[in-house]
Amino acid sequence: MSEKTILKLHLPTDPLWVKNIVESNIEEILTDHAFCEQKAASNAITLIVQNPDLSELVQEMAALVQEEMDHFKRVHDIILERGYVLGRERRDDYVNELRKFLAPGGSNEARLLDRLLLSAMIEARSCERFKVMSEHINDEQLSEFYHELMISEATHYATFIRLAKKYCGNLDVDKRWAEFLEYEAGVIKNYGKSETIHG
Numbered sequence: 001m002s003e004k005t006i007l008k009l010h011l012p013t014d015p016l017w018v019k020n021i022v023e024s025n026i027e028e029i030l031t032d033h034a035f036c037e038q039k040a041a042s043n044a045i046t047l048i049v050q051n052p053d054l055s056e057l058v059q060e061m062a063a064l065v066q067e068e069m070d071h072f073k074r075v076h077d078i079i080l081e082r083g084y085v086l087g088r089e090r091r092d093d094y095v096n097e098l099r100k101f102l103a104p105g106g107s108n109e110a111r112l113l114d115r116l117l118l119s120a121m122i123e124a125r126s127c128e129r130f131k132v133m134s135e136h137i138n139d140e141q142l143s144e145f146y147h148e149l150m151i152s153e154a155t156h157y158a159t160f161i162r163l164a165k166k167y168c169g170n171l172d173v174d175k176r177w178a179e180f181l182e183y184e185a186g187v188i189k190n191y192g193k194s195e196t197i198h199g
Contacts, residue, residue, distance in 0.1 A: 007124040007127060007128055007154070007157065008124075008177075008181055009124060009125065009128055009181065009184070009185075009188075010181055010182065010184070010185035011185045011188050011189055012128065012132075013128060013129055013132045013192055014192060015132055015135070015136045017132065017192045017193075018132060018133055018136040018137050019136065021192075021193065021194065021195055022133060022137060022195070023137060023138060023139070025195035026082070026139075026142075027079070027082070027084045027087075028087075028195035028196070029195055029196070029197065030075055030078060030079050030082075030084065031079065031084075031086055031087040031088075031090070032090045032195070032196040032197050033075050033197050034072055034075040034076055034079065034086060035089045035090060036092070036126065036197050036198075037068045037069070037071040037072040037075060038068070038069070038072050038089075039092070039095075040064070040068040040122070040123075040156075041064070041065045041068035041069050041072070043119055044061040044062075044064045044065045044068065045061070045065055047061050047115065047116075047119075048061045048062065048065075050112075050115075051112065051167075054167055056163070056166065057163050057167065060159055060163060064156060064159070067152065067156075071149065071152070074145075078141070078142075078145070090196055092196070092198055093191075093198075094125075094187065094188070094191055094196075094198035095122060095198065097187045098118055098121060098122070098183075098184065098187060099118065101114075101118075101179075101180065101183045102114045102115070102118060109167070109168050109170060109171060110168075110171060112164075112167060112168060113164055113168040113171055113173065113176060114176070116160045116161075116163055116164040116167075116168070117160070117161075117164055117173075117176060117177055117180050118180070119156075119160045120157050120160035120161050120164070120177075120180075121180050121181075121184055122198075123153050123154075123156040123157040123160060124153075124157045125184070125188065125198060126153045126197060126198070127150050127153035127154045127157060129197055129198070130146040130147075130149050130150035130153060131146075131147075131150045133146040134146040134147035134150055161173075161177070164177075
């Protein structure tokens with residue numbers, strides 16, 4: 001998979017992040033990852049609650065909730081297998097910075113577009129991070145696990161983009177996505193130094 005052609009991310013993760021941060025902080029990374037999955041499920045539930053009349057979105061998000069919580073349990077299973085405990089939820093500064101790009105006010109359609117594109121962006125960066133981890137981590141179990149989840153995150157990213165184009169077709173989805181990508185590049189350059197999935 002090429003992030004440049006599929007995910008369109010402007011700034012790739014340095015593989016040294018895996019060697020310098022991830023491998024020496026596995027317990028912290030796994031806890032953060034578990035909560036990323038929980039937050040993704042919560043986001044999908046919120047989209048259902050806010051848009052109950054959009055039947056395809058409701059169906060897609062219901063399936064996504066189940067998948068994200070399955071991933072949560074699988075991460076938690078690995079945590080327990082390794083003699084760790086889940087630990088407390090970590091604040092995701094990366095996601096909080098992305099939220100600042102959401103346009104205030106506007107139409108319902110514009111707000112939905114931004115929410116879907118924010119979700120797509122988080123999935124895209126998670127996919128890219130999982131790819132880097134799968135290729136560079138010196139841990140066979142986690143390498144295989146993150147390769148599998150990389151594929152799943154790519155599917156989620158594509159789902160959010162497709163739903164944006166289906167339900168926000170009166171707006172220039174591609175233009176807004178390009179703006180998100182440019183903004184994200186400015187945000188992510190400050191990350192890659194901490195023991196979190198997006199950190």
